[in-house]
Amino acid sequence: MSKTIIDKLWDSHIVVEEENKPDLLYIDLHLIHEVTSPQAFAGLREKNRTVRRPELCFATMDHNIPTVDRFNIKDETSRLQVQTLEKNCAEFGIQLEGLNSEQQGIVHVIGPELGLTLPGKTIVCGDSHTSTHGAFGALSFGIGTSEVEHVLATQTLWQNKPKQMNVKIEGELGFGVTAKDVILWFIAKYGTNVGTGHIIEFSGSTVRKFSMEERMTLCNMSIEAGAKASVVSPDEVTFSYISGKRYAPKNQDFLESCKRWRELASDENARFDQTIEIDASEIEPMVTWGTTPSMCLPISGVIPAEENSSSIEEKQSLLNALHYMGFKGNEKIEHIPVQHVFIGSCTNSRLSDLLQASKVVEGRNVHPEVRAIVVPGSQAVKKEAENLGLHQIFIDAGFEWRESGCSMCLGMNDDIVPEGERCASTSNRNFAGRQGKGARTHLVSPIMAAAAALNGKFTDVRSILPKKEQEVDRYAGV
Amino acid sequence: MPGFKTYSGSAAVLDRDHVDTDQIIPKQFLKKIDKAGYGEFLFFDWRYHSNGEENEDFELNSPETKEVSILVTGKNFGCGSSREHAPWALKDYGFQVIIAESFADIFFNNCVKNGILPIRLSKDELRNLQSERAGNLIRTLRVDLEQQLVENETKEVFRFEFDPYWKKMLLNGWDEISVTLQQEALIKEYEDERIVN
Numbered sequence: 001m002s003k004t005i006i007d008k009l010w011d012s013h014i015v016v017e018e019e020n021k022p023d024l025l026y027i028d029l030h031l032i033h034e035v036t037s038p039q040a041f042a043g044l045r046e047k048n049r050t051v052r053r054p055e056l057c058f059a060t061m062d063h064n065i066p067t068v069d070r071f072n073i074k075d076e077t078s079r080l081q082v083q084t085l086e087k088n089c090a091e092f093g094i095q096l097e098g099l100n101s102e103q104q105g106i107v108h109v110i111g112p113e114l115g116l117t118l119p120g121k122t123i124v125c126g127d128s129h130t131s132t133h134g135a136f137g138a139l140s141f142g143i144g145t146s147e148v149e150h151v152l153a154t155q156t157l158w159q160n161k162p163k164q165m166n167v168k169i170e171g172e173l174g175f176g177v178t179a180k181d182v183i184l185w186f187i188a189k190y191g192t193n194v195g196t197g198h199i200i201e202f203s204g205s206t207v208r209k210f211s212m213e214e215r216m217t218l219c220n221m222s223i224e225a226g227a228k229a230s231v232v233s234p235d236e237v238t239f240s241y242i243s244g245k246r247y248a249p250k251n252q253d254f255l256e257s258c259k260r261w262r263e264l265a266s267d268e269n270a271r272f273d274q275t276i277e278i279d280a281s282e283i284e285p286m287v288t289w290g291t292t293p294s295m296c297l298p299i300s301g302v303i304p305a306e307e308n309s310s311s312i313e314e315k316q317s318l319l320n321a322l323h324y325m326g327f328k329g330n331e332k333i334e335h336i337p338v339q340h341v342f343i344g345s346c347t348n349s350r351l352s353d354l355l356q357a358s359k360v361v362e363g364r365n366v367h368p369e370v371r372a373i374v375v376p377g378s379q380a381v382k383k384e385a386e387n388l389g390l391h392q393i394f395i396d397a398g399f400e401w402r403e404s405g406c407s408m409c410l411g412m413n414d415d416i417v418p419e420g421e422r423c424a425s426t427s428n429r430n431f432a433g434r435q436g437k438g439a440r441t442h443l444v445s446p447i448m449a450a451a452a453a454l455n456g457k458f459t460d461v462r463s464i465l466p467k468k469e470q471e472v473d474r475y476a477g478v
Numbered sequence: 479m480p481g482f483k484t485y486s487g488s489a490a491v492l493d494r495d496h497v498d499t500d501q502i503i504p505k506q507f508l509k510k511i512d513k514a515g516y517g518e519f520l521f522f523d524w525r526y527h528s529n530g531e532e533n534e535d536f537e538l539n540s541p542e543t544k545e546v547s548i549l550v551t552g553k554n555f556g557c558g559s560s561r562e563h564a565p566w567a568l569k570d571y572g573f574q575v576i577i578a579e580s581f582a583d584i585f586f587n588n589c590v591k592n593g594i595l596p597i598r599l600s601k602d603e604l605r606n607l608q609s610e611r612a613g614n615l616i617r618t619l620r621v622d623l624e625q626q627l628v629e630n631e632t633k634e635v636f637r638f639e640f641d642p643y644w645k646k647m648l649l650n651g652w653d654e655i656s657v658t659l660q661q662e663a664l665i666k667e668y669e670d671e672r673i674v675n
Contacts, residue, residue, distance in 0.1 A: 015668045016661050021643045024661060026668055036561065038511035049655070052665075064509065077509035084511050128560040128584060142584055144562035146591035146654070154658045156665060160641060162583075192496060193554040196580060226557065228583050292496050313552075317495060410559075412505050419528070431500040431558060433523045 002267035005233045006164050006199050009139035009264070013122050015156055022158040028121040030151050031107045032059035032094065034085040035412070036126030040149035041088040052155045054093040058116055061085055061098060062106045064412050067375050067402035070099055078413065092152075103246075105378020105404045108132040108346035112216065113380055115245025119234040119261040124151055128223045129346045129428065135215035136242075137234035137264050139199075142223065162228045163273040165198040166266075169206040171280040176462035178356070179214035180348060180426070180445035182206070183221040184286040186278065188296035195227030198273070201266060202232050206280040212241040213350045220347045221428050224293040233265035287333050287458050288430045288443040290321035295430075297333055299448070299460045305329025324432050325440050326420065333458050336442070340423035341372035341453040342435075343446050344402075345409035348426035349377030353446040354385050358393045360450035360465055366398030367456030373400040373415070375407040399453070411435050424452035479593045481651035482623055485574050489548035489616040491608060492537050497551060498558035499585065503567045516563055517570030537614045548575040548619050550608065553601075556585025565592045575621050577628065579604060590644050593651065595623060597638045607636055623649060 003011075016024035037059075044051070051057065064078040073079040082099075089096035097103040103110060108129050111117040119137035124130060126148040133140035147157055169182065187194075200222050207215065215232045222230035232238075239258045242248045249257045284298035297303070303322070306329055309315035322329055343349070343357050354376065366372045374394050376382035382404055385391055391401045408415040409427035411434070417423045419438030426449050430441040444452065451461040507519040524536045532539050538546070549568070555578040556564060565588045568576070576589065577597045589596040599607065608616060610631040620629040623645060628636045647654060 016664055022641070024658065024664075026665070026672075035508050039513050039562075042512065047655070053669075075509070081509050081511060126560060126562075128558065142560040144560055144565075144584060144588035144591065146562060146588065150655055150658065153655045154665065155669075156658060156661075158643070158654070158658070192557060193580060193582075196554065196583060226554065226582060292498075313495065316493075320494075410500075410505050412508065429498075429500070429558060431498045433504055434500050437504070437523055437528065 002270040004164055004266040004270040004272060005137060005201060005231055005264050006139070007270070009120065009122070009231070010161055012120070013139070022160045024156050025122060025159050027124050027151050027155055027157060028056060029111070029116055029123045030057045031111055031123065031125035031130070032057055032085075032148070033063055033107050033125070033127065034061045034081045035063045036145050037088065037148055038081060038084045039145050040126070040152055041092065043149040044092070044152060049153045051092040051094065051152045056155060057094045057152070058111070059085060059089050059094050059096040060104055060107055060110060062104075062404075063406045063410065065099060065405045066413050067373075067405050067407050067415055070403045102379050102383070105380065106346045106349065106406055108216075108220065109349060109377030109381065112136065112212070113245065113378060115242055115248030118242065118248065118257070119238060119264055124157065129220055131223045131227065131230050132216050132220040132346055134219040134222070134229055134231040135212060136238055137231060137261065139229060139231065141229040163198045165195065165200045165227070166272040166275040167200050167202050167278065168204040168275060169202065169278045169280050170204045171206060173206060173280045173283060176285055176447065176460070176465060177283050178445040178447065179210060179217040181283055181286045182280065183218050183224075184288065184293065184296050184443060185283045187221070187225050187293045188286065190225065190276065192224060192292050192294045193226040195222060195225040198227055200225070200227045200230040201272070202230060203266070204278070207232055208235065208237075210237075211352060212237060213352045216350070217347055221293070224428060234261045235265070285445065285448050285461055287448065288441070289325060289327065289333060289336070291324055291430060291432045292321075293428070293430060293443060295321055296443070299333055299458060301333050303327050303329055303331045303333065334460065335457065337422065337457045338424045338442065338452045339370060339421040340417050341366075341370055341449050342375070342408040342423055342425040342427065343373070343449050344375030344377065344407050345425075345427035346377065346406070347428045348446050349375060349381065351381050351384050353426065354381070354390050355388070357446040357450040358390045360447050360461060361397040361399070361454060362393050364397055364454050366453045370453050370456050372398065372453040373402055373408065375402045375415070376404050378404045408435055411439075417441070424449045424458065479651040479653070482593055482595055482648045484623070485595070485621045486618060487547035487574065488545065489550050489577070489619050490538055490543040490546040491611060491614045491616065492549060492551040495552035496554045496557055499556055499561050499564040500558055502556065502564040503561065508561060508563050513566050515570065516567035517572070520567040520571045540614060542613060542615045546615070547572050548577065548616075548621070549573050550604065550616065551576065551578045553579035555581050557582040560584045560588070562588045562592070565589045565594055569594055577604070577607070590648060591654065593648065595621065595648065597621070597628060599628070599636055599638060603636050606634060609634070
């Protein structure tokens with residue numbers, strides 16, 4: 001019988017399968033960070049339990065840490081949380097790449113770049129953006145702290161198999177349109193709960209042409225479409241990314257792994273519960289204007305007004321969003337001023353993101369009323385970017401060049417957007433208060449964020465970037 | 479954890495869709511290393527003005543909804559971050575049951591693991607459930623997990639679907655890890671066969 005990649009990943013990890021019960025799935029990789037793990041370790045200690053397979057766990061600190069003067073965590077509770085992770089990892093024998101490690105970074109950036117994230121694995125983390133790792137053909141999803149404790153103690157999880165959705169993206173993306181715009185467009189069109197109860201496979205010629213970093217951006221935000229997880233069938237692009245990564249299989253072992261990984265791709269005629277087909281050529285650079293990722297328009301768009309809503313509920317949520325965002329309705333996206341620009345987060349902080357944004361800002365200046373920061377996703381990304389001289393391009397243009405971490409995506413550290421001010425952000429959530437109480441977030445791609453930084457308002461990046469450079473860079477295949 | 483069988487209490491209606499976990503508990507309260515005491519931060523930015531005063535307009539702040547233990551809300555409740563601090567805060571505040579049109583997947587799981595019963599009802603059922611609603615208050619709802627039903631003040635009964643496994647876990651208040659550890663031999667067998675590394 002033909003199987004989807006989701007069937008293959010699921011079936012190969014079943015430890016216990018009984019009727020009227022979820023399946024007990026084996027977990028191959030458990031990524032751990034400081035915010036969602038302390039109570040799980042405390043739970044183990046309380047019941048006198050151990051970590052079953054500490055060598056399948058990997059920890060770092062990313063959510064809470066400063067991006068300037070990083071060893072000096074001023075906030076006492078943040079410092080305690082970081083120290084607690086150090087203590088827990090030491091006590092239970094888990095590898096931790098802490099603040100002083102060259103391997104530190106956002107958990108969803110370092111998993112792939114260290115070769116821990118591999119096709120065919122089941123991967124969990126107490127963080128909803130664990131969906132990112134699905135880009136490699138891994139079954140990868142976010143869990144709560146109780147489940148973190150369960151995985152630590154048993155290396156398994158009870159899971160009901162979700163439904164399956166095939167999102168087929170075909171055709172050429174237009175100039176200046178990125179993977180970020182594709183996922184924002186998808187959520188704008190189909191809503192933030194289209195994926196609820198489903199695992200999505202992203203397929204089609206557009207996805208096949210994407211680099212691994214673009215696939216990660218796509219899968220990263222599938223949680224914003226409500227999906228349990230998302231996955232891309234692995235191919236030569238995947239294998240060439242993995243080749244040579246620190247913890248990836250080497251030599252003959254690698255070749256044999258590739259052979260196995262190739263088998264994971266969905267079989268022809270494999271059955272999905274639902275299929276959505278997307279024409280990539282319809283997609284434009286996108287900007288969110290409201291307080292959910294689905295409140296999103298092309299750069300040429302106009303914000304909806306009260307009279308556009310079709311139901312009472314819709315009207316109320318529109319009015320709430322307009323009020324929070326400081327709009328009346330009918331404003332043009334291109335007229336919205338921004339005071340902050342954040343290039344970073346597990347969605348868009350990888351080398352190709354920084355490289356593309358640097359092409360927009362090179363030789364130009366950040367608008368005098370804008371405060372712009374670049375926060376590389378990991379120490380490795382930071383170092384590579386510095387080797388290429390990208391930091392100097394950003395600094396010369398007026399950006400701040402920071403240390404790696406989650407930073408202004410959720411503002412658990414000092415990187416906060418002040419009340420009432422706007423931020424063009426390459427992160428993944430524009431919820432009320434996400435970047436700071438009263439902060440107004442607009443989600444965009446890295447090149448659109450860069451364009452907003454230069455002009456102090458949202459700007460069609462296609463009017464700034466020479467066409468040739470853009471085409472070359474999109475498939476820079478990092 | 480004590481088992482969950484039946485429950486009666488008053489409910490507050492939070493007539494909103496897509497309530498995300500950043501609203502349920504904002505990020506500045508995620509820095510603690512224990513599970514207790516999150517209730518005072520529940521819906522923080524909605525409950526309090528910037529100057530720290532209570533926002534009288536917020537649904538849970540009216541005098542009649544102060545003592546509620548059931549939350550009735552819209553679709554996609556608990557979307558966003560996987561933070562279990564959200565159900566910890568709801569539970570600590572006093573919520574035992576959440577009735578919604580739909581829930582985000584991770585949040586739903588997180589509720590069950592903390593002994594909060596998340597119930598899905600259709601939009602029409604939710605409307606009928608609230609037939610005797612006064613402001614944002616429903617004076618009495620009776621919930622029976624064994625029978626999988628909710629009964630309102632007019633004795634109208636609404637049946638809900640619930641996964642049989644999680645039902646059993648909730649009814650008995652079992653510790654999931656203890657249950658799983660009974661499968662130790664099978665886990666070991668899986669590891670030996672697959673040489674997980």
